[in-house]
Every structure is written in C-alpha cells, then in structure tokens.
Amino acid sequence: MSSLRRIVEGRTTLFVPSASLTRTEPPTTPFFFNPAASVNRDISIAITEAVGGGGGTFCDSLAGVGARGVRVANELSRRMDVTMVDFNPSALRVAKRNARANSLKRCDFVRSEANTFLFSRFRRDSKFDFVDIDPFGTPVPYMQGAFGATADGGVVSLTSTDTAVLCGVYPEVCRRRYSSVPLKNDFKHETALRILLNACRRIAGMNDIGIEPIAAHSTRHYLRVYARARVGAAQADRSRRQEGFIASCERCGERGSSSLPMVRCDGCGAKILSAGPLWRGPLIDPRIVGAALNVSRIGNLGGGAKALEALLGVEHFPPYSYSVERITSALKVPGVSQSEVMRRLASNGYRVMRQPFEKTGFKTDASYGAVAEAVSAVSRDADVEDAPLQARPT
Structure with a gap:
C-alpha cells in the first residue's frame, strides 16, 4: 500500500497518501485525496448537521479514502449511517482504516462504480437522506443516479471542477455537457452556479423530481451546490418555472434576467448575448445557511464559516x-x-x-x-x- 500519513481534519483522524500533502497536484494513483478541499468538506459537515440534525443516511458515492464519509460519521451530533462507495479497492481499504481510526462502527463500504450503485437504490425503501457527488470534472453523468437515489426531501450535494467550462472559457463544451450557453462576464461564477443548478433541475425533472437549492458556493477551483429533492411531477414543473436567461451588456454595463433570451440592451440598445438556460431562482435557503454558519462557528470549521457568512442575504437580490x-x-x-x-x-x-x-x-x-x-x-x-x-x- 502507498505510503500514508496521519492528519487531523476537523475532529477526525485520517490516513491519507503522503504524496497528496507534498505535491502541487495531488496524484490520482493509487488513490486520490485533495487536502485543498478541506473547506468543501467543512461546509458539507455544517450543512448536513443543519439540515437533519445529524440523523439519517448518507451516501458518499465517490468516496476515495473516505475523507468526507468518515467525517460525516464522526462529527455530527446524532448518528448518521454512512455508505462509502468506490471502485478502487485500495482506496476502500484506506477508507476502512480511517473508520477504524475513529472507532466508527456504522459505516458500510461498497466496491462499485458510482452510477451502478446509485441506480440500484431507486426503490422507495432504499433511498438515502443525503447523496454526495464529488467527481473530478463534471458531475453531469451522476446527476440522474444521485437524484433518483435520494429520498423525498433529501439533499443532493454536487461538486464541479470543470469551472472553466461553466465560466465561459470553453462555451461549446458547456453547450454539450450542460445544454446551456455560458458567458465570461463580471459575475461568471454566479452564472456558472446557476447553469449547474439548471442541469440538476433538468435531469432530475426527467424522473419527475423537482429541486430546491439550499446552498451554493464558488471556492478556489470548484463550484459546489446543495439541493433538496422534491418528488412529484408538480414539484418538477414548479422547478421548471425557475428556468431562464441572464444578459449583460458589454457596452453600458446593464444587466437583465428573463424567461427568454434577450437580444437588445434595454439601456443603450446594443446587441447583447444571454447566458442560459439557467436557474433564476434562489440559490440558498437562508434558514439552513444560517444554521450551518452557527455549526461552523461552534465547531471551528475553518474557512467554512467565512464562505457561509458571505451567502447570507443573497436571496434578496436578482441573479446578477x-x-x-x-x-x-x-x-x-x-x-x-x-x-x-x-x-x-x-x-x-x-x-x-x-x-x-x-x-x-x-x-x-x-x-x-x-x-x-x-x-x-x-x-x-x-x-x-x-x-x-x-x-x-x-
């Protein structure tokens, strides 16, 4: 087994690849661990605690060495039954070691490709309260499985590291992956988050599932969204009404939002381009973000508190x-x-x-x-x- 080093993240002991702590880019073999994503995991702990009080079932579907799943099992105020899934047997062995290092007994470990496992949990009696997707690159291939394996009212959390695609550097790739046109504008990361959420809405809606975003943030090289799954055709239709477009005028700086693409600036009459379709509705649930902020402060969860505090009040403003x-x-x-x-x-x-x-x-x-x-x-x-x-x- 690769050389491992013991670290403490949050209140959890983890054994991780030594090379991941010393190299600029963490190696992907024999298994992957990204120390720079600790804030991502801090916020995940805080939101999971805020949503469910710590009880329920959690699926870490791309678990790697189990950094997120083991922390969820170890740090919440109430017991969370955690299932960690990964196709790499070496990674799962380290995940099991990390669970033992924290004296955790309520963890399951499954060697499987993520979608194969998630699609096996579509039955109503086998769904999870929380499903996390944290891939390298785009989460789109896992969205249908994630929402289908999540119970009504449960939470799907998704990470996207193809930030350049969503921010308009590679617009054709964004069209292909997300069925949306991005814009490399002054608020490109917010535009990217809204394109990502609309992809969640569209793919979940194929199975008559609506979404309710509860938190979103752009940190370092990745985007992260959290959304409740609301089962039913009426819920999916309600979510669809949040779809639309955002435009920004390069000449005068005017902004606008509409259910249809805009072609002329209302301010100066110049021709403009619209980003979308994307999610125009709220990005956060202020009650949950506020509760998660308190969890972060009490638990001393590093940069998580700063990122959550910055979100407070964003629900009162237009999507630009x-x-x-x-x-x-x-x-x-x-x-x-x-x-x-x-x-x-x-x-x-x-x-x-x-x-x-x-x-x-x-x-x-x-x-x-x-x-x-x-x-x-x-x-x-x-x-x-x-x-x-x-x-x-x-």
Missing part, C-alpha cells in the same frame, strides 16, 4: 451583479470606490451587498439607472473634493 469598473468605463468618468457606491445606494434606500461568488462586484435591488446615477454622484463628489482651492483676490 454590477461592476463599478464597467459602469465608470461606459459613463466615461474616473474610477470610483465600490464601497462608496454601495454606501450611496444604501443611503438611497436600496439593498446592497458584496458579490459573494466573485472577487469584485456588488448585488443590489436598484435598477441599472439608479446604479449608474450612484456611480456618477460618487464621481462628482470625488471631483469636488479633489478640485484645487481658488486663491481669493487681494
């Missing part, structure tokens, strides 16, 4: 954000502080928050016209402050 840099360029005024623009909008009675999925940008319920006026006003104020004082005549 604004870029101060783009608007000042369109207005042909000097650059201004984003914080000052946000303060101006707030003082004018609008809601405003920093874009939680991007390094820059802000979200607001103000119209584009109101945002542009706030940018202009801040720019005028800055000009007045910077103007030289005129000497009085003697």
Whole structure:
C-alpha cells in the first residue's frame, strides 16, 4: 500500500497518501485525496448537521479514502449511517482504516462504480437522506443516479471542477455537457452556479423530481451546490418555472434576467448575448445557511464559516451583479470606490451587498439607472473634493 500519513481534519483522524500533502497536484494513483478541499468538506459537515440534525443516511458515492464519509460519521451530533462507495479497492481499504481510526462502527463500504450503485437504490425503501457527488470534472453523468437515489426531501450535494467550462472559457463544451450557453462576464461564477443548478433541475425533472437549492458556493477551483429533492411531477414543473436567461451588456454595463433570451440592451440598445438556460431562482435557503454558519462557528470549521457568512442575504437580490469598473468605463468618468457606491445606494434606500461568488462586484435591488446615477454622484463628489482651492483676490 502507498505510503500514508496521519492528519487531523476537523475532529477526525485520517490516513491519507503522503504524496497528496507534498505535491502541487495531488496524484490520482493509487488513490486520490485533495487536502485543498478541506473547506468543501467543512461546509458539507455544517450543512448536513443543519439540515437533519445529524440523523439519517448518507451516501458518499465517490468516496476515495473516505475523507468526507468518515467525517460525516464522526462529527455530527446524532448518528448518521454512512455508505462509502468506490471502485478502487485500495482506496476502500484506506477508507476502512480511517473508520477504524475513529472507532466508527456504522459505516458500510461498497466496491462499485458510482452510477451502478446509485441506480440500484431507486426503490422507495432504499433511498438515502443525503447523496454526495464529488467527481473530478463534471458531475453531469451522476446527476440522474444521485437524484433518483435520494429520498423525498433529501439533499443532493454536487461538486464541479470543470469551472472553466461553466465560466465561459470553453462555451461549446458547456453547450454539450450542460445544454446551456455560458458567458465570461463580471459575475461568471454566479452564472456558472446557476447553469449547474439548471442541469440538476433538468435531469432530475426527467424522473419527475423537482429541486430546491439550499446552498451554493464558488471556492478556489470548484463550484459546489446543495439541493433538496422534491418528488412529484408538480414539484418538477414548479422547478421548471425557475428556468431562464441572464444578459449583460458589454457596452453600458446593464444587466437583465428573463424567461427568454434577450437580444437588445434595454439601456443603450446594443446587441447583447444571454447566458442560459439557467436557474433564476434562489440559490440558498437562508434558514439552513444560517444554521450551518452557527455549526461552523461552534465547531471551528475553518474557512467554512467565512464562505457561509458571505451567502447570507443573497436571496434578496436578482441573479446578477454590477461592476463599478464597467459602469465608470461606459459613463466615461474616473474610477470610483465600490464601497462608496454601495454606501450611496444604501443611503438611497436600496439593498446592497458584496458579490459573494466573485472577487469584485456588488448585488443590489436598484435598477441599472439608479446604479449608474450612484456611480456618477460618487464621481462628482470625488471631483469636488479633489478640485484645487481658488486663491481669493487681494
């Protein structure tokens, strides 16, 4: 067996490949472990605790060395029966060792390809309360199996590491994999999350299953979404009504959202491109995210608390954000502080928050016209402050 090293992640002891801790890119053989995904797993622990109080059944369908599954079994306040699935027998042996290292007895280990196992659990009496999909690349091939193996009201969690595809670097690949057009815009990670969620909605809907997103985040090199499965044709139809498109004008910075693709900018009349179809509805359940944040703080779950806190309030805003840099360029005024623009909008009675999925940008319920006026006003104020004082005549 490959050289292993003992680490502690959260409150759990794990034996992991030594090479994964020293190389820039963790090796995929003889089995894979990504130490940089610890925040991913921290948030998973917090949300699983917040949703079910820690009770129920959990399937780690691409378990590897069992880092997520063993932590779920070990760190929740109530017992969670965990099934860890992987096709690699060497990885499963390490997963079993990790379970023993934490004195866990309620874990099952299954050597199987993920979809083969998930499709075997479509019977109503054999479904899971939580199903996790954490592949290398796109999760699309596993979506039907994941939602079909999840009980009504249960949660499917998905990771996507093909971020460049969803963010518009490879638009043709996105069309092929996700049946959506991406845009490499100022809020491309939020657009990517919404394309990913709509793929979940579309594929789950094929089996008369609707979805209700409860959390989503963009961290480092991956995207992550959590969604409840709601069984029934009516639930699937309700989810379908959240499908639509987002457009952003490259000329003036206007944004918009519609059930159909937009071709002309409402602000300047320029031709625009739309991203979609994608999920236009809420990305989070604020009650669950708030509870998960408390779990993260109490449990000292590293970067998980920071990522969850950034999501609070995002449900109040439209599915896009604004870029101060783009608007000042369109207005042909000097650059201004984003914080000052946000303060101006707030003082004018609008809601405003920093874009939680991007390094820059802000979200607001103000119209584009109101945002542009706030940018202009801040720019005028800055000009007045910077103007030289005129000497009085003697």
